[in-house]
Amino acid sequence: MDGKLTLEKIGALAGVSRATVSRVINNHPNIREEVRQRVLEVIAETGYQPNQAARSLASNRTGLLGLVIPRDIQELFTDLYYPRLIQGVSQACNESGNTLALFIFHTEEEEQQIAAQIMRQGFLDGVIIAGLHFGDPLNQLVLFHKPVLMIGEPLEYPQASFVDADNRLGAYTAVSHLISLGRQRIATITGRLDMTAGQQRRQGYLDALQANNLPIEDQLIAAGEFEQGKAYQATLQLLPHTPDAIFVASDSMALGVLRALADVGLRVPEDVAVVGYDDLAPLDTAVPFISTTLTTIRQPIRRMGMLAVETLLEIIKEPQGPPRRIILPTELIIRQSCGAAY
Amino acid sequence: MDGKLTLEKIGALAGVSRATVSRVINNHPNIREEVRQRVLEVIAETGYQPNQAARSLASNRTGLLGLVIPRDIQELFTDLYYPRLIQGVSQACNESGNTLALFIFHTEEEEQQIAAQIMRQGFLDGVIIAGLHFGDPLNQLVLFHKPVLMIGEPLEYPQASFVDADNRLGAYTAVSHLISLGRQRIATITGRLDMTAGQQRRQGYLDALQANNLPIEDQLIAAGEFEQGKAYQATLQLLPHTPDAIFVASDSMALGVLRALADVGLRVPEDVAVVGYDDLAPLDTAVPFISTTLTTIRQPIRRMGMLAVETLLEIIKEPQGPPRRIILPTELIIRQSCGAAY
């Protein structure tokens, strides 16, 4: 049903020039209503769709927004953080008439190789980068001549625009909650410290202890790197120092913690209270055969994704504006593992 | 560092014509090695990247492959099926030098609206459609003049090319396994019957009973629609008919089943054995506080994603070829809920 339709042909059929058809399609003012209708009819009848490549070349806009996710293995497999983020980004793209180009990388090699391609002219209007850590080759994307927005406050190029949730305050809230429940020896298992999320959650922990005049003990701070296995090990190292609560910097690590506690026969929350981070554990509702549910800090992941798109579109429109720094609030979700109900 | 570089300028700097530079970039034969090197050097020095829009317009190829996912709410939120699929598709895109354009829809309205846009000329080289059901407006995508490949055997346009796992045999294997363990009154909770996955898994169940001379009882067949809540209800309806095993057409439904059984005080697998489908439940390894693990049929989800890309690329190369029908094997994963270890 399509014999290579072009603007020119639509124009011929409607008895106007190609330029007029273009104006109609792009909603320009100064078109006689009558002409406008006639053109619209022809377009509808013929099922004409403008050629996107030609539009992009002429207008220097593609309507493609990139979402770059480094290192998929860990997170994408493990929990629903990135799926939710993708969902938010996708939705905002749909609503704004843009298209999402998704880049997931497996190795730093692959990152190196594809980074430049991503930034080539006439391809993406802008790029969102999620989950970047210090030293990642993808940091170099900031240096290209193209709008970029980070999800998660960037460490390597602090002047870059970003959307994030308030990691410090989230952690502060979690630990304060444990303190208010009477816990005195609160440990933490930190995330990757080459990411602001890891650093800031650790800082929130420290701040909460300090604000409540509790001592800071290095032995109660263990590195988990956002990995479940490492969190398991870290828990075992922590236990000799008799914590009565553990603040864990992610839910997937919290599962490792719960496993470790179960393995050594400690009860949650009676012996050790646990609070996680993300609200992504499969322990959020009463899954059968699960005997506790995880108290955690919820981040508005999906909203972060949507806001990232909206902010990036602003940057595209006004590239010379100041860096955008958007920090969203988090929420304490009280379930059983903190012992509040107990 | 980029003052609007073009092929022409690179050519000037290297002392050759624009066409020669183009040939170098596209690895054409018949270029003197010396010239080739000189051009490559200039490109490296200047950091030149060809303009993608211009290439697309001239070559009628964009290197963009679409992945269309209807109705995100259910699956994308619930389990890791689509994340895994996306991962596979993404990886194959990376390896083949293509880019993944992801479309996730919330409502049928949205589908209607964006469907035509997806198919517009000069945009995508081809489209992969996952999780389609009978009656979905996205079925119309098949009618456009563009390569399309389904993930999941299509119901509405059976002549379309697709990649799928062997649903019938998978279900057959699951039910045969239960029979071999001595179960006599095996019930099933079916998926959506407007999708081949739902139909074929149901058929596999029926075939297995028949092959083993077990009677087929309508009261032992309940509709779950791939939804956890419906599976919960369906289980309660099934129980008066005293099944000693339930084959559930998806893992996320199986969680609803387990919950229902727990709620009425039945033990798994002692009173009722359960086998799921997908190998995506959070019951695959010993999560702490979970007292059983789910026997299930594993699909090679990631491979399906990769194979989808590879097959689509073939179709793009040879659009007139016969429909591709690729069916991958599944695997029975024995854990505790079927009672094999018990």
Added chain:
DNA sequence: ATGAAAGCGCTAACAT
């Protein structure tokens, strides 16, 4: 309000 015409930067057929 509309048309004519000049590109956008590249590929590919044709010429040499």
Added chain:
DNA sequence: ATGTTAGCGCTTTCAT
């Protein structure tokens, strides 16, 4: 082996 040239289909001045 390399250069010349004609598009690819659209947007966007510049006229009128």
